[in-house]
Amino acid sequence: xxxxxxxxxxxxxxxxxxxEDTREVLRTALERxxxxxxxxxxxxxxxxxARRHHPRVIVLDVESEAADDxxxxxLYEAESKDxxxxxxxxxxxxxxxxxxxxxRIVPKPYHFAPLIRKIERLLxxxxxx
Numbered sequence: 001x002x003x004x005x006x007x008x009x010x011x012x013x014x015x016x017x018x019x020e021d022t023r024e025v026l027r028t029a030l031e032r033x034x035x036x037x038x039x040x041x042x043x044x045x046x047x048x049x050a051r052r053h054h055p056r057v058i059v060l061d062v063e064s065e066a067a068d069d070x071x072x073x074x075l076y077e078a079e080s081k082d083x084x085x086x087x088x089x090x091x092x093x094x095x096x097x098x099x100x101x102x103x104r105i106v107p108k109p110y111h112f113a114p115l116i117r118k119i120e121r122l123l124x125x126x127x128x129x
Contacts, residue, residue, distance in 0.1 A: 011123060012053065014038045016046030017061040017090070026059065029116050035123065047075040054083040057122045059115075062091040070095075086122040088115075 011034065015026050018041050027037045038053055040046035043060065050058055060076060073095050080087045089096045089105045097105060106115055 011125070012036045012038065012055040013057045013059065013119060013123070014040070014046060014050055014053070014055040015059045016040045016043055017059070018042065018063065019061070022061070025112055026116070026119075029112065030119065033116075033120065033125065035119075035125070043072045043076075047072055047079070050076065050079045050085065054079070055085055057086045057088065057119050059088045059090065059119065062089055062093045062096070088118065088122070090115075 013026075013030055013035055015023050015037055016039075017023050017026075020041070023039045023041075027039065030037050038049050038055060040049055046058070046060065049055075058076065058079065076087055077099055079085050087096075087100060087104060089100060090110065091108050092105070103118070106118070
């Protein structure tokens with residue numbers, strides 16, 4: 001387990017997923033590693049949190065409400081570029097496939113452990129000594 005990290009932007013993750021269970025699993029695993037999490041059940045709510053808090057990593061489930069909307073996609077891409085946030089998309093969408101590296105798109109169904117390791121890599125933290 002990692003030592004508790006400061007709740008700085010560098011260790012802040014926004015989880016946007018309509019599934020409360022998924023948000024809980026990710027939140028629990030990440031917070032045990034000292035990562036501060038923010039959560040939203042819908043894409044628009046998540047975009048507002050991203051603009052306000054500038055997380056280092058944004059995990060966006062494209063099945064969340066409005067996630068495939070052009071305006072919402074533009075908001076997430078702008079946040080990624082303007083504030084150097086790393087966007088990870090859960091599921092498949094051709095819109096994000098054109099603008100994100102392939103390793104940032106996680107097809108469903110997925111396993112939590114590899115997703116959490118991906119988030120840790122993007123944060124620049126590792127569970128290994």
